Amino acid sequence: MRPRPETVQLPMMQPIRRPSIIDQAELELRNAIYFGDLRPGDTIPEVQVSKQMGISRSSLREACQRLVRDGLLTQIPGRGLFVTRMDAGTMSDFIDYRLGIEMQAASIVADRISALRAADDDAAADELLAPLRDALERTRRALAAEEVIEAGNADLDLHQLLAEVARNPFLISAMSTIVILTRMGSFSDPLGFGVRADITAAHQRLLDALSAGDASRARAVLRETLQELAARLRSGEHTQQVVRDPDLLESDGPEWTALNEQ
Structure with missing residues (x-):
């Protein structure tokens, strides 16, 4: 047997550091x-x-x-x-980008659910979707309490969770920026910050499609939801009823708020 060297040649590695300033x-x-x-x-x-x-x-x-x-x-x-500021052209490009990311995440999740159902492992499939269902319930509670910002937060959390359930680090990273850009689009709405009154129905349709392992139907739900969002934020016109926050019925932001007071 070849003798083991006394020292091991390691590749060059960067020292681990805490988050920088x-x-x-x-x-x-x-x-x-x-x-x-x-x-x-x-x-x-x-x-x-x-x-x-x-x-x-x-x-x-x-x-x-x-x-x-x-x-x-x-x-x-x-x-x-x-x-x-998300103008019409920016919103159009952004929705195209967001659709690509989210539909890929939905396809991965639906395919994984389909495989679990085929293996008669319904418990694992339900566990995989549990975080999304929790976000849906948060959205329902927030709308019932007329907490529009919280409903928007829960909505965005559901979409972020979709990428996390897909377990793809690149999709997760992309969605982290997408949720902020979506929020900026909502604040750019000339009629003020709002969410679709029927957003929970759209979420339920998405979860039903995912639960059935139907990737095609899940992508179709996302396409309809995001295209409506783009149309509303681009023009201020929409076919869906929108619930708005009475404290945010304008698109001009407040004066700078100290970050250490958040």
């Missing part, structure tokens, strides 16, 4: 956009924000450039950084 700043900005503390069209006052965060302006700039890359911020030469 820039990572944390990026997360704070993403959360501020998602929760509406920063709205479409709002500027990012560099001096004030870096001071509130307790970081250097160069660190803030690097965090902001990550959001520019993902389309959450728009940089206008000579004017600065702004939260992206």
